[in-house]
Amino acid sequence: MPEVIFTGPAGRIEGRYQPPKKRNARIAVILHPHPQFGGTMNNQIVYRLFYLFAERGFAVLRFNFRGVGRSQGEFDHGQGELSDAAAALDWVQSFNPDSRACWIAGFSFGSWIGMQLLMRRPEVEGFISIAPQPNLYDFSFLAPCPSSGLIVNGSADRVATPNDVQTLVEKLKTQKGIVVEQNVLEGANHFFDKQVDPLMDVVGGYVDRRLAEAEAKAEV
Template sequence: MVEVFLNNTTEKIEGEYHQSQNVDAPVALILHHHPQYGGNMNHKMIDSIYTTFVQNDFSTLKINFRGIGKSSGTFDKGMGELIDASVAIDWLQEYNSSKSPIWVAGFSFGAWIAMQLTMRRPEVVSFITISLPATHYDFSFLSPCPVPGLVIHSSNDTLSDESDISYLVRRLTNSVKSKYMQFHTIEDANHFLRNKEEAAIKIVDSYIKLRLSIKQTNVLSANKVQEGVLC
């Protein structure tokens, strides 16, 4: 893990980065929760998601949104933070193969930003969201969602109404007709999944391994077809 700084037109964004030795390794960007409520890239949940991607051989970047840690600027109610995340995607593309698939993962406020990236950036092939702030932010941009992903929420989320979460789940289910679109509820947990972080990370790890195994199977199948043609 190395400290990095990403520059956009107005701000300097702090991050921590792990580069896989595999030149075609998938890439992941991790986004933290609300900057004004303790969100930062060293939070336990963010660090655990980051470590999980690294252990699955991703080139992985986590950032501090503007105004947090060594990142310059001030909180911008999501508009500037979306720019920060987009700059991070550009940076990852610069330092990785053009063949590298890109994943985005976000926690709470970061999940809202991650879903916007998923809609705006065709390079993104999958997403992972934990504790979508369904009641507090507008998710109308999700229809139709272009790629499958993982949504984790808690049974006792007092910050997002159950009806709002259910509505988002239905919309995603209707727009993404894929068995790889998954939803998991963690019982007896609050919005921030306090003391339930390990349960969430196990779900994240299983989902990543599932998607990677599918990709590997497809590669092997393609190779077999190619070998048959050559013969």
């Protein structure tokens, strides 16, 4: 898991990168929670997502948004952070020009940034959105949502209530050809305290199923 430094719109960006096992492997970019509330690339859920994708052969990058850790710049209320995420994806793609597709996985604030990124990048084939906050952030840009993916939230989340997330999911489910699945972890709060293992089981199962479906289609 080598430490990497690459150039972003606001200067240096600090990250951790896991090279893929095969040349044409998929890419995964992992996005951390809110920088002003302690969110970093070393958040436990971000860290676990990183290894979840690495174990499945992806080329994986997690990084610190501007102003976090050794990344230069200052918090930019989402706009700059979206530019950071786009630069991060560009950086991984420069090392993996034969990559077939990309996944975006984000937690909390990172899920909002990730959903915006997938709207701008047609190569994104799947997303993982953990504890999105449609009550705090505007998700109306998802019209329509271009990729299928998974939304996971906790039934005891008081930051983004289950009703708020359910409204977002129902909106996304109305689009033809796109399958947005939802999993509500019973008893889990916004940070999935003592529920990270079940969370990773849900995400891992979803990714494995999507990869198996893609392989089956490729063989037809």
